[in-house]
Amino acid sequence: EAGVAQSPRYKIIEKRQSVAFWCNPISGHATLYWYQQILGQGPKLLIQFQNNGVVDDSQLPKDRFSAERLKGVDSTLKIQPAKLEDSAVYLCASSLLLGAYEQYFGPGTRLTVT
């Protein structure tokens, strides 16, 4: 079974530029999550999708971050414009269904904003 795929693996941009990350979850997984992990901290949930609907985006900085999950499969997370404090690893995870099921994580995208 293929795991969660993410691209790119690394990205360096200057502040005020825009950037987009892509995630392909495990086949058949209805729930998809985007997390931000700042160095030395645990991941923090940004947004959670169930199929192509948003379940929770309460911690997503909506003035600069956006995410979509078209057709309930792949997802993209965008930052525009980026700030220095956005430097982090962005992790995508998926689970079969909401709640009690294990979440499976992708390798992440390491973003550096200079």
Next chain:
Amino acid sequence: KQEVTQIPAALSVPEGENLVLNCSFTDSAIYNLQWFRQDPGKGLTSLLLIQSSQREQTSGRLNASLDKSSGRSTLYIAASQPGDSATYLCAASGSARQLTFGSGTQLTVLP
């Protein structure tokens, strides 16, 4: 709001030693608790998931326990090996079914 704390932040042990990693959470109304492993530059690998109705889960040399009343979980690693070196994260799934992570314990097993 759920808060998860992991102590210690870093731990170094000689190979072969048994060890315990600690995780505490503030809201006892959790749905489940998961332990993850994170290797440098890699994503998270799920190790064990304990449902709120369970007391413990075991997988190979790993055993995780859950005590909701005291807001604590422990991860026990038996006969540690250098390959166990990684950061271990615990995460609690609360009433909103979202994972709240601790900051992790960075484990180094010395050969």
